[in-house]
Amino acid sequence: MAEVNNSVATKRIKLGSILIVLFLLLYVPSFIFWVYGKNVSTDIVRMGDIQDSINLDAVIVRSEVVLNSPIGGKCIKEIDEGEKIGTNGRIATVLNKSSEKLMEELKALDIKIIEAQRKRNENLELFSDDLKKLENEIEGKLKEIIKLGNSNELAKSSKLKGEVDELIQKKATIAGSLSKPNAYIQSLLDEKNNLQRRINQNTQDITASVSGIVSYVIDGYEAFLTPDRISELTLEDIENVEEKGIQKDIEKVGVEEGKPFAKVITDIEYYLVMILDSKLAKEYKVDDGIDIRLNDLGKVVTGNVFYRSNNMDGKSIVAVKVSNAASETAPFRKINIDLIKNQYSGLKVPLRSLSNIDEKNKIAEICLVKANRARFVKVEIVGKNEEFAIIKNIDNKNIDSDNVNSYSVSLYSSYVVNPINIEEGQTIN
Incomplete structure (x- = not known):
């Protein structure tokens, strides 16, 4: 009996072991997968x-001619920021203070003229209806005269002729008054011409002696940061350049006599001057092509290395000549760029x-x-x-x-x- 019980117990142990092994084989891998696999991204x-690039600030150097206003006063722009102008082209018109007052009078006078012409046109429409009525009446009486002539009723015919003559005279009077200019409007026009002559006497056109791109941002670096001085620039010169130019609305603030108010960028080519680590600068040789992203404009331009200075305390000045986006960069003196080394x-x-x-x-x-x-x-x-x-x-x-x-x-x-x-x-x- 004991042997039978031992045999049964042994079988149960074997069955339990098999079940445990099967459990481990089935569930342990899933458990490990759940623990170690679920958080792997x-x-x-x-x-x-x-792009393999370097981000830095660059200074813009270009050829610029500053324009001073010959007189002070109100300014009317003919050319907007970044637009091109030809030689002797008119950039703006300046009106002195007396002209400003006359301009206000001229505006008020124009309003009067417009209102007077509107009223006259309304009257013309009324008179036009009267003329049509007179023409119809004359036509009707002429037909009656013809009928009376056919029936030899000369007395009645003679009377109608007199009425027709009166109608014709009335029509001529109305038509004549319509063909003549309104006296009030004419007086306003004469007054306007007189005002315009006085304004012209106190107005001066400002023209460009050279062709190029117009900018109204004056920062004081125009005579210092020029292409012919790039090789003379020092690290301190570049580091001390500030973005201090402000684009003024000269039509609102006006211009001052003898003071700069605009400039003409005389060349479509400009130079991006930057400071690089000397080891990096050695990778760029004069005339090498290079792509640059102008981050302030969201635009990539292509240029050529124009100048590379010697090692100056571990740094070098590199200038890249660019001929794209000259108009868009006109208001800038400093600009954030990505110097693109490679693209893949x-x-x-x-x-x-x-x-x-x-x-x-x-x-x-x-x-x-x-x-x-x-x-x-x-x-x-x-x-x-x-x-x-x-x-x-x-x-x-x-x-x-x-x-x-x-x-x-x-x-x-x-x-x-x-x-x-x-x-x-x-x-x-």
Whole structure:
């Protein structure tokens, strides 16, 4: 009996062990997957562009001619900010203080003339109706005269002729008055012409002696920051330049006699002058092409290195000649730019998603997600900036056969965003 009980107990233990093993096989992997896999952030590889650039402020140097107002007073602009003007073109008209008063009188007079003409037109419509009535009446009486003539009723015919003559005379009087200018309106027009002559005597046109781009922002650097002085500029000169020019509404504030009120930028080419670390500056040689993003305008322009100074306490001055966006940059003296060193296109991923980065050979690893498992794949870094990298698969001919695996990165491949503490083969949700 004891042996039977022991046998039964042994069978129960074996069955329990089998059930426990099955439980572990079925549920433990799911538990591990739930604990370690659910918080791993993933994304997919996309196509994109990146730029390796340096952000800094640049000073704008250009050829400028400052214009002074010959008289003070109210100013009427003919050319707006950033617009082009030809040689001897009229930039603005200045009216002195006496002209300002006359201009107010002229405006009031124009209103009177408009009102008088409106009333006269209303009267003309009334008289026009009277003329039509007279014409119809004359026509009717002439028809009666013809009938009376056919019936030899000369007495009645003679009377009607007299009435017709009176109507014709009345019509001529009305028509004559309509053809003559209204005396009141004419007096207003004469007064306006007289005012206009007096205004012209106190008004002066300001013209440009050179052609170029007009700007109303005067900052006092026009004679100092010129292209021919770029090589003479020091670090201190560049650092001390301030954005102190203000675009004034000269039509509101007016202009002062002998004071600058506008300038003409005489060349479409201008220069972006900046201070760079001397090691970085050595990468740029005179005449090298370079792309620059003008952040204040949201625009990318292309230029050429015009000048590079010697090392000055670890820094150098670099000037880039640009011929784009001359009108848009007219109000600026300083502008924030991105000096674009390189541009890359291809498979784009965050830089933090790469591990074991070899800067010398430009190789790194990306953690791909294959069948919910982490698989580290070596890739080549085509280019990078502080945030992103453009990658591509490594040519298998250029690496040892031991390092070659069957996985590769492609468009829409799933990868781990932050591969820190992720191990090869780890379950990824």
